[in-house]
Amino acid sequence: MSTPAPTSLPAPAVDLRDLRISLDGAPILTGVDLTVATGEWVTVIGPNGAGKSTLLRAVGGLLPAPDAVRLFGTPIGELRRRERARVVATVAQSPVVPSGMAVLDYVLLGRTPYIPPLGRESADDLATVHEVLDRLDLAGFHARELATLSGGERQRVFLARALAQGATLLLLDEPTSALDIGHQQEVLELVDQLRRTHGLTVLATMHDLSIAGEYADRMVLLADGRIVATGTPEQVLTEDLLARHYRAHVRVIPGPHGPLVLPTRPNRPNRPNRPNRPNRADHAVVAPDKSRET
Numbered sequence: 001m002s003t004p005a006p007t008s009l010p011a012p013a014v015d016l017r018d019l020r021i022s023l024d025g026a027p028i029l030t031g032v033d034l035t036v037a038t039g040e041w042v043t044v045i046g047p048n049g050a051g052k053s054t055l056l057r058a059v060g061g062l063l064p065a066p067d068a069v070r071l072f073g074t075p076i077g078e079l080r081r082r083e084r085a086r087v088v089a090t091v092a093q094s095p096v097v098p099s100g101m102a103v104l105d106y107v108l109l110g111r112t113p114y115i116p117p118l119g120r121e122s123a124d125d126l127a128t129v130h131e132v133l134d135r136l137d138l139a140g141f142h143a144r145e146l147a148t149l150s151g152g153e154r155q156r157v158f159l160a161r162a163l164a165q166g167a168t169l170l171l172l173d174e175p176t177s178a179l180d181i182g183h184q185q186e187v188l189e190l191v192d193q194l195r196r197t198h199g200l201t202v203l204a205t206m207h208d209l210s211i212a213g214e215y216a217d218r219m220v221l222l223a224d225g226r227i228v229a230t231g232t233p234e235q236v237l238t239e240d241l242l243a244r245h246y247r248a249h250v251r252v253i254p255g256p257h258g259p260l261v262l263p264t265r266p267n268r269p270n271r272p273n274r275p276n277r278p279n280r281a282d283h284a285v286v287a288p289d290k291s292r293e294t
C-alpha cells in the first residue's frame with residue numbers, strides 16, 4: 001500500500017526567525033522566534049519597554065528586518081510597499097494625525113494600495129469606507145476634523161482606516177487603550193467577527209490582561225526583548241509569571257472566556273474603622289433616567 005504524499009501546509013501568516021532589532025545602537029529585540037498561523041489571534045503582552053511595539057513595527061515593515069520577517073511565506077524585504085499594504089495593516093499606538101484632515105478622507109487613505117497612481121478612489125473604495133465607518137459607530141463623523149475627536153473616537157477612526165485597507169493580517173498596538181469598556185468590547189468583537197468571516201489574522205499588544213486573554217488564541221509574554229513564555233491564555237496568565245515579569249501582585253481567577261487578572265494591593269496597612277462621614281448614603285445616589293420620562 002502506497003503512503004499518501006505529504007500535503008504541504010500553508011505558510012504561516014507571520015514567521016519570525018531570530019528577529020533582532022537595535023534602535024540608536026541599543027538592542028531592543030534580541031532574537032525573537034514566533035509563528036502566527038493564518039486566522040489565529042495572538043496577543044503579545046509584557047511590561048513597559050519590553051519591545052512589544054517594536055515587534056509589531058518590524059512585522060509591519062516599519063523597521064528593517066528583511067530576512068527575519070516572513071509574511072504568508074514571503075520575506076518582507078521582497079514585498080513592495082503597495083503589496084505589503086494589501087497584506088498587512090497596522091493600528092499604531094499614536095499614529096501621526098495629518099492636520100486639518102476630515103475623518104472620511106483619513107479613512108480613505110486606507111484604500112491607497114487599491115487606487116492607481118494619479119487616479120481617484122472608485123465607488124467601491126467609498127462604499128468600503130462607509131461600511132467600515134458604520135460598523136465602528138462613526139457614521140455621524142464623516143466631515144469632522146480628526147483633531148476635534150475625543151481620544152476614543154480617534155482610536156476607532158484609526159482602526160477604521162486599517163480595516164478599510166482590506167489586509168488579511170491586522171497588527172493592533174494597544175487598540176483599545178483609549179476606549180470605554182462598551183466600545184472596547186464593540187471593537188474587539190468586530191475584529192473577532194471579521195476574523196471569522198474574512199479569515200483575518202490578528203497580532204495584537206494589550207495591557208489589559210483579562211481582555212487580552214478573552215480574545216487571544218495564544219499569548220506571548222515578552223520581557224527585555226525576548227519571549228519568556230508562550231501558550232494559551234491559561235498557560236501564560238499565571239500569578240507566578242506575572243509576578244516575575246511585571247513585578248505585580250495579582251490574583252488570577254477563572255472567568256467565562258479566559259483567566260481574569262485582578263491587581264491586588266501588596267500590603268494594605270491596617271486602617272482603623274473609617275469614621276462615619278456626614279451625608280454618607282448606604283447606597284449609590286442614582287440620577288433619574290430621563291429617557292424613561294414621558
Ligand SMILES: Nc1ncnc2c1ncn2[C@@H]1O[C@H](COP(=O)(O)OP(=O)(O)OP(=O)(O)O)[C@@H](O)[C@H]1O
Binds near residue numbers: 023024047051
Ligand atoms: N528610537 C529609539 N531609540 C532608542 N530606544 C528606543 C527607540 N524607540 C524605542 N526605544 C526603546 O525600546 C524599548 C522598547 O520600546 P517599545 O515601544 O517596543 O516597548 P513596549 O513593550 O511597546 O512598551 P509600552 O508597553 O510602554 O508601550 C524601550 O525601552 C524604548 O525606550
